[in-house]
Amino acid sequence: MKREWRKTAGVAAGLLSLLAVTACGGQNQNAAGAAANGNNQGAEATATATSTAVPTDTATSTNAGGETLTVYLNDFDAVIGEMFEKKSGIKLNIVSGNGAEIMSRIEAEKGNPQWDVVWIDAMPSIYGLDAKDQLLTGWTPENVAGLKDNYESLIPEDGSYYPTGAHASGIIVYNKTTVKGTDIPASWEDLKKAAYKGKLGMADPAIAAPAYPFVASFFEDKGMDGGKEYFNHLMEQGLRVYPKNPQVVQALTSGEIDIAALQESNAYSMLSAGEPVELVWPEEGAPASVRVAAIQKNTDKADAAKQFVSFLLEPEVQQELIDSGDESYFEPSAEGATPKADRAKGAKLNFTDAAYASEHEAEIKQWFADQAVQ
Template structure:
């Protein structure tokens, strides 16, 4: 198995860097030792002449040994943050070098489906494992399958600066003048999870309503940082007192003992869905299906949830619980993939035109 990582430097790293600060994934040795035995290696299974190439943005150290041990297939992982994976797939449209893509961001999958680069009408052995939530996330084309959904942002506040009584409880609260100049968020044009967060408001409120809401935030001094780890740094330095922050970053701060508290807005939290899809030009269709089906195994899902702060997500698989300390007290809102894809260019351009940090 070969594994590749895209390394960026200077300004390129700043603009394309990923959104997760989690470094708690299990080692390959640990994961291999705990590999589920749900998939037997059959003598008549599809023979490989080369590894299955998977583009992904998380869980690489965990999933490679689990899948290879359980299936007997070889995989080659190409790992990068969400923006890097999206850019690479766009650049390879006419000559894809990947068989499976598995990343966050429902809008990208809808766009790729519209572009005709995804295999449709996929039938998976384990699609019956999906719970009601998971079934609701499968498009009618069956071109991509959900493997989890997490809050693209929750509200986080510095407890040294703000009391629980004075902390914001809703998204609209962030526009209150008493929070002027102390609120921050990640840039939806750079941070992959930030776009599903923003896309929900533009879908729920309409394009004009979405612009009005975020204009109120900007007029109240809301600061925009390239990515979620930058928001974390600003919270710790005192540059911010409150943030709209991706939940895995928020729980990582909590686990590290930082002086923050997490608020699930009572109306709900916009979510980012991690999907898996297969290239229409793959010559390993059956192996690719086996990989995605493996991701929908109950045991695989449980390994992912126990793998560190990236495990803070809602599973689409039956009888799989979220981490015990994930006190989700509000629903997840899923921006429609097709709408997110349709409005992506306009929304990102509008954000780029705003006079914010």
């Protein structure tokens, strides 16, 4: 029987080529894609930081004296360049793109890396870079003791990357004008109900950075066979998979779908925009997407790179990102920084083991890609 899973925006063919390049994380807000789809959520250049949307031909530091760091960044919080230069005098050359683009670029440059720091919502992919001996290890930021216990526990023994916070890679969002009463889903298992046939959507785990940790959480919890069974059930009911979370938002807004597993910043943006939606944080928790920073092993600007990573761990910096950043709905990793007031109190995040998610990343993404062509 022909599978009913609907892969939107013609991305199915591109998935296999992405997977062939690298097993990588994705991201929910691509600057160029957002503009093409009327979405203005991509990061832009600041007065003190060069912002380059990937892929481009070059991404090199522009300061011969070593005062410019090249930072590979998801399409969020380009404001960090101005913040860091004001504090340190060091400029950032920000190269931004979705997670698949960033990780593909790092893979393509592995013989001649052009980046100094990567800061991205893709802890499993960064764990994979560490396994390939591409990250600077054996150093500890002086302010690491200021991290919350559950984030300090995420730091690998070799100190190859550090968590700056986490957000829900997916919470349940539903159209309250069409989904009411007992039809309102309360848990992830509820999404399997026949009443939601053809009404459910999510972002693509091979493209959107938060979408991979979202699906990986189910595979870790249920096992590989159980994870496939769960998503197979949704696919057989016509699950719609969109390239990134902003396209999921558009589908909810247009009425193409009524229910979604949606990254939390996008979900809260819908609320603030007055869209007729409600959010559900399942009692069992929401899969977390952890944002981590890591330094390229052979950078000649290690001291400046360490300053930048330490800067990202400061509670004042995380608070400023929460108060005025592009991706402001997240749980900060530093003690002393507090989430937005309208973020659900006691929101539970479930952290997937980075080693497990990295080990199975290519397999899980390939499985999803295979379902799209059946």
